[in-house]
Amino acid sequence: MAKVKDPICGMTVDTERAKFSGEYHGVKVYFCAEACKKQYEKRNP
Ligand SMILES: [Zn+2]
Helix, strand or coil: CEEECCCCCEEEEEECCCCCCEEEEEEEEEECCHHHHHHHHHHHC
């Protein structure tokens, strides 16, 4: 079990339970919600 920070809102996200994640430039990023994921994609096209 690993916990990482949602880069958008700063919330702690459990990587095993995270429903929202994506790989950007080879780095896996986890989010608490779809809105945060969308926001991240906007900032990191
Ligand atoms: Zn978030």
